[in-house]
Amino acid sequence: MAFRSGFVCIIGRPNAGKSTLLNALVGEKLAIISPKPQTTRNRILGIVNLPGRKGMAAAQVVLLDTPGVHRPDSSLGRKMMSEVREALDGCDLILVMVDANKQSEGTDEFLLKLASKSNTPAILVLNKVDLLRNRRHPSNPASRLQGKEKLLPIIERYSSSYKFAEIVPISALKREGLDLLLKKIVEKIPSGSPYFPPDEITDQPARFMAAEAIREQVLQATSEEVPYAVTVIIEQYEEAGKLTRIAAVIYCERQGQKAILLGKNGQMIKQMGTAARLQLEQMLGTKVFLELFVKVRENWRDSNEFIDELDWRRQLHQLTSKQGLRS
Ligand SMILES: Nc1nc2c(ncn2[C@@H]2O[C@H](COP(=O)(O)OP(=O)(O)OP(=O)(O)O)[C@@H](O)[C@H]2O)c(=O)[nH]1
Numbered sequence: 001m002a003f004r005s006g007f008v009c010i011i012g013r014p015n016a017g018k019s020t021l022l023n024a025l026v027g028e029k030l031a032i033i034s035p036k037p038q039t040t041r042n043r044i045l046g047i048v049n050l051p052g053r054k055g056m057a058a059a060q061v062v063l064l065d066t067p068g069v070h071r072p073d074s075s076l077g078r079k080m081m082s083e084v085r086e087a088l089d090g091c092d093l094i095l096v097m098v099d100a101n102k103q104s105e106g107t108d109e110f111l112l113k114l115a116s117k118s119n120t121p122a123i124l125v126l127n128k129v130d131l132l133r134n135r136r137h138p139s140n141p142a143s144r145l146q147g148k149e150k151l152l153p154i155i156e157r158y159s160s161s162y163k164f165a166e167i168v169p170i171s172a173l174k175r176e177g178l179d180l181l182l183k184k185i186v187e188k189i190p191s192g193s194p195y196f197p198p199d200e201i202t203d204q205p206a207r208f209m210a211a212e213a214i215r216e217q218v219l220q221a222t223s224e225e226v227p228y229a230v231t232v233i234i235e236q237y238e239e240a241g242k243l244t245r246i247a248a249v250i251y252c253e254r255q256g257q258k259a260i261l262l263g264k265n266g267q268m269i270k271q272m273g274t275a276a277r278l279q280l281e282q283m284l285g286t287k288v289f290l291e292l293f294v295k296v297r298e299n300w301r302d303s304n305e306f307i308d309e310l311d312w313r314r315q316l317h318q319l320t321s322k323q324g325l326r327s
């Protein structure tokens, strides 16, 4: 069978489990996850190389995780939606992911419109099927059967609303149904040579992943408005043998949020810093010296200029052109 390769874009509402699926398929944590909606803010590329097996061609699947589709009410929201559109542009296959436990007509309709506009085949991925089962005995056969029975009307509803190429129920969290999903993906992407070398799993620089790892700690440690009002910029990133020195600024929008992020006697920032450092050490395989600062930048979510600065693709371009000037 000829080698296959293609770009596969995952779209869905906030919190559907898109990033969990990306990480599960790539086998590495490329995207941060949180129970709060609107966690992902950029498109995130992850590469899966698959050896051929009986009935399935060898393939390279280039996945694009995207921010959750929502009605934007800020420049940040509009930027997130433009990331979704850019990811959809020119991809070979779309995975429309929905939480099987939560269907909302309005957003679903909008998602299906996005898929149909791009004129690309789409697989419906019904996620979180583990939650359809009896919570107390999720693994026993009766409970699995109950889960399947609940799925049937959901599948019927979606198949009558859109012409999906396939409908695949999964649990991204429990890694159920992923082999079948990959098989269906490989069947639907074109024949062609790989886009990336076999040892590459993403195009994200470690510097950006470090900023995200810090933001993930903020998402975990804070609530209400704070997680949404926070962004992280790496100011210093230096690799020196077995040590990486990182200095990062956590930006928020108001003094009150800054006070929360610092915590009483600086306890909160200290705790987030320790958790982020441990995570970064694991991710980078070096010791990490991490310095965190908190700054207020009022209403940054509505500043196009600042939002442009946050774009790592743009940051990378600026860093490389500066280095070019120096050499
Ligand atoms: N029970 C269950 N929970 C899941 C599953 N997949 C994801 N989750 C949880 O759902 C929440 C959201 O997961 P994410 O992967 O961050 O969702 P997302 O679609 O990327 O969200 P945004 O980036 O905000 O658009 C997290 O708490 C996950 O642990 C699943 O299959 N089953």
Ligand SMILES: [Mg+2]
Binding pocket: 018, 019, 020, 031, 032, 039, 040, 065, 066, 067, 068
């Ligand atoms: Mg996400």
